[in-house]
Amino acid sequence: MSTSTPRTPRADSRRNFSSVLTAARSVFAAEGIDAPLEDIAKAAGVGKGTLYRHFATREHLLAAVLADRWATLGELAAELDAGLPAPPSPDELRAAIRTWVSAYVNSGHEYPGSGAGIAARLAAESEPVTDACSLMRKNFQQLLGRGYDAGVTRTDIDAQEVLILISAVTGAARTSPVPQAATRESRFVDVVLAGIEPA
Amino acid sequence: MSTSTPRTPRADSRRNFSSVLTAARSVFAAEGIDAPLEDIAKAAGVGKGTLYRHFATREHLLAAVLADRWATLGELAAELDAGLPAPPSPDELRAAIRTWVSAYVNSGHEYPGSGAGIAARLAAESEPVTDACSLMRKNFQQLLGRGYDAGVTRTDIDAQEVLILISAVTGAARTSPVPQAATRESRFVDVVLAGIEPA
DNA sequence: CAGTTAAGTGGACGGTGCGTCCGCTTCTGA
DNA sequence: TCAGAAGCGGACGCACCGTCCACTTAACTG
Numbered sequence: 001m002s003t004s005t006p007r008t009p010r011a012d013s014r015r016n017f018s019s020v021l022t023a024a025r026s027v028f029a030a031e032g033i034d035a036p037l038e039d040i041a042k043a044a045g046v047g048k049g050t051l052y053r054h055f056a057t058r059e060h061l062l063a064a065v066l067a068d069r070w071a072t073l074g075e076l077a078a079e080l081d082a083g084l085p086a087p088p089s090p091d092e093l094r095a096a097i098r099t100w101v102s103a104y105v106n107s108g109h110e111y112p113g114s115g116a117g118i119a120a121r122l123a124a125e126s127e128p129v130t131d132a133c134s135l136m137r138k139n140f141q142q143l144l145g146r147g148y149d150a151g152v153t154r155t156d157i158d159a160q161e162v163l164i165l166i167s168a169v170t171g172a173a174r175t176s177p178v179p180q181a182a183t184r185e186s187r188f189v190d191v192v193l194a195g196i197e198p199a
Numbered sequence: 200m201s202t203s204t205p206r207t208p209r210a211d212s213r214r215n216f217s218s219v220l221t222a223a224r225s226v227f228a229a230e231g232i233d234a235p236l237e238d239i240a241k242a243a244g245v246g247k248g249t250l251y252r253h254f255a256t257r258e259h260l261l262a263a264v265l266a267d268r269w270a271t272l273g274e275l276a277a278e279l280d281a282g283l284p285a286p287p288s289p290d291e292l293r294a295a296i297r298t299w300v301s302a303y304v305n306s307g308h309e310y311p312g313s314g315a316g317i318a319a320r321l322a323a324e325s326e327p328v329t330d331a332c333s334l335m336r337k338n339f340q341q342l343l344g345r346g347y348d349a350g351v352t353r354t355d356i357d358a359q360e361v362l363i364l365i366s367a368v369t370g371a372a373r374t375s376p377v378p379q380a381a382t383r384e385s386r387f388v389d390v391v392l393a394g395i396e397p398a
Numbered sequence: 399c400a401g402t403t404a405a406g407t408g409g410a411c412g413g414t415g416c417g418t419c420c421g422c423t424t425c426t427g428a
Numbered sequence: 429t430c431a432g433a434a435g436c437g438g439a440c441g442c443a444c445c446g447t448c449c450a451c452t453t454a455a456c457t458g
Contacts (some may be wrong), residue, residue, distance in 0.1 A: 007405090023306070035379070036444060036445070037446090038443090046407075046408070047446095048445090048446080049448080049449095050406080051408095052447080116315060119315075119367075119370075120374050123383075124374045124375065124376070125375070127374060154281050154390075161387075168370065171319075173322065184360065191364060191368060191391060192391075192394055193394070194393065194394040194396070195392070195393040208435090211424070211434095212425095212434075235414080237415070246438055247438075248419085248438070249436055252435070
């Protein structure tokens with residue numbers, strides 16, 4: 001009796017939860033992560049109040065939307081790490097890191113505005129967002145750790161900070177006019193990848 | 200008669216223009232570059248309409264506020280360039296570039312939020328802002344050009360892009376919780392400076 | 399298979415900031 | 429001194445946010 005009552009949520013509640021999540025994915029994809037929450041509620045066929053009941057803030061909703069994408073990236077990091085030979089050569093490590101970062105960058109294309117937005121939230125340690133990416137970060141940190149050992153990565157930059165750097169520069173690159181945007185993004189990522197190697 | 204009438208503006212108009220500009224400086228400094236324009240109008244003792252009459256958008260006002268700071272940075276770039284020995288050594292060039300970039304970063308501390316904001320506007324080629332920094336950019340590009348020659352700077356990254364990169368990463372760093380913010384900023388700047396050197 | 403009730407809903411509401419518009423005021427040049 | 433152009437500034441309509449609460453409805457109970 002002293003323990004909390006875990007009561008399973010009502011059926012309509014669960015239904016609305018996933019309606020909102022689904023709607024959020026498509027609205028964020030179409031209008032960017034700053035889209036009015038009201039649009040999402042409307043798309044989900046629920047009221048604003050219901051949306052807020054399930055996701056206390058935009059952060060929470062955004063984190064929920066990103067969570068599974070980030071889970072996938074977490075797995076990729078683990079796989080890349082596992083796929084590395086016993087003592088990996090510097091070039092193999094660089095390649096693995098670059099591969100992962102590219103995947104991270106590509107995954108960011110789906111939701112406009114996510115670059116700068118994520119950078120800011122990661123840097124600010126926004127609870128819901130950092131929680132949602134904690135596993136991914138842990139696995140990428142693992143990979144990065146092998147970079148430290150092999151001397152291909154600065155030891156004063158950790159996984160979280162690489163994510164911030166990459167998100168920030170891709171975010172900026174993507175606000176550029178279309179002709180430049182794509183090439184800028186890849187050059188900016190290059191700059192960061194080169195920059196996180198030891199001097 | 201076919202030519203336009205250049206009529207000098209009325210006295211109250213000029214007065215209000217500078218009141219708004221002064222107010223904008225202090226409000227932007229105190230509340231960040233996203234401060235409500237109404238606050239600035241109030242601080243200047245004018246109505247919102249008057250503010251908009253003089254500065255059509257937030258961009259224009261922001262650009263006007265930043266203009267003289269950027270002029271100073273433009274001069275610094277020219278001086279650093281002029282102060283370089285006839286054939287500068289790579290290290291001398293690196294030092295000059297680093298010095299200028301540090302000055303740029305420090306100047307950004309005055310207005311909270313300017314990092315990410317400027318990065319986005321520079322990348323998006325926001326008219327008023329890119330105009331305001333065109334001289335600074337030109338002079339810094341000059342310095343960077345000598346970097347290309349000396350082989351200490353990637354030739355596929357220009358001055359504009361260095362500004363974007365630096366603004367983006369410092370912007371992110373500054374949203375970090377205070378304990379980390381300062382050290383993060385300097386490490387992030389280091390990463391970019393290292394990253395813009397040729398592979 | 400009602401009846402009860404707590405969980406859940408959703409839209410109305412108040413608040414903030416934006417940018418525009420236009421009736422009124424003030425400067426300026428004749 | 430006065431006419432009229434230039435400039436002023438606050439009221440207005442719009443968009444979005446996040447909260448609140450009267451109503452609905454799913455889920456347990458006898």
